[in-house]
Amino acid sequence: MFRFSILFLLSSAPGFCLVAEEPAVHYSEKAPSRDGTGKVYMGREISEVVSQHAIGWLERRDREGEERPSLVMDQLGLSEDSVVADIGAGSGFFSFLLAPLVPEGKVVAVDIQPEMLDFIEGRKKLKQVINVQTHLGTIEDTKLEAASVDLALMVDAYHEFSHPREMAESIVKGLKPGGRIVFLEYRGEDPGVPIKPLHKMTVKQLTREMKAVGMEFVEVRDFLPIQHFIVYQKPF
Numbered sequence: 001m002f003r004f005s006i007l008f009l010l011s012s013a014p015g016f017c018l019v020a021e022e023p024a025v026h027y028s029e030k031a032p033s034r035d036g037t038g039k040v041y042m043g044r045e046i047s048e049v050v051s052q053h054a055i056g057w058l059e060r061r062d063r064e065g066e067e068r069p070s071l072v073m074d075q076l077g078l079s080e081d082s083v084v085a086d087i088g089a090g091s092g093f094f095s096f097l098l099a100p101l102v103p104e105g106k107v108v109a110v111d112i113q114p115e116m117l118d119f120i121e122g123r124k125k126l127k128q129v130i131n132v133q134t135h136l137g138t139i140e141d142t143k144l145e146a147a148s149v150d151l152a153l154m155v156d157a158y159h160e161f162s163h164p165r166e167m168a169e170s171i172v173k174g175l176k177p178g179g180r181i182v183f184l185e186y187r188g189e190d191p192g193v194p195i196k197p198l199h200k201m202t203v204k205q206l207t208r209e210m211k212a213v214g215m216e217f218v219e220v221r222d223f224l225p226i227q228h229f230i231v232y233q234k235p236f
Ligand SMILES: C[S@@+](CC[C@H](N)C(=O)[O-])C[C@H]1O[C@@H](n2cnc3c(N)ncnc32)[C@H](O)[C@@H]1O
Pocket: 053, 058, 087, 088, 089, 090, 091, 092, 093, 094, 110, 111, 112, 113, 116, 137, 138, 139, 140, 141, 154, 155, 156, 157, 160, 161, 162, 167
């Protein structure tokens, strides 16, 4: 009542007008570098989307040798009833590796491309998998239910999100308190990793971006040939 009266008095005072708060500006622009979009977030130019995102590329046979996804599964520390969001799931390469690890839980395969989700649906039928759920997000929003996810996994995806700040905020919202985000990103500190610079990520940069949305750094485990395995946690 008191606050209302003050607001009323102020807004009815001569010359007073209520000004809507400016939304925070998270991005700046620069001349696009090779493979870049020219859009800059926290000092990092966002990469262009690679044309190799064809399903055939994501499902390539030598991926186990190159990226060792089976080792990744051993490191995730999942429980049988965990809810995992595979964000930027693509063809579901990781979603179908995760599914048998959470028989009492589920894998929510999030992507913005309906054709990727159709491919996952086809494979679900073929393999008779019932605990992978396809989920269409937008470039700014996972549209996950609030506090519903134990682990968000992002493999080779975050560095190319066109709206990393909004996506990160939306992922954090979808996590349960104490929930984790695991990133697999090509190691940006290592010039020997044969990937274009804007498609790599350093631990320092990612940690800045995660801290900005309230996530706490937990650890980096460098057991993979060319990627970091980086863990963050949402505070309880
Ligand atoms: C390089 S692919 C990686 C696919 C998968 N994680 C894998 O490793 O096999 C990146 C995927 O992220 C998806 N993507 C891009 N922006 C997204 C966003 N804002 N939300 C969800 N998915 C997104 C793309 O559609 C694409 O399928």
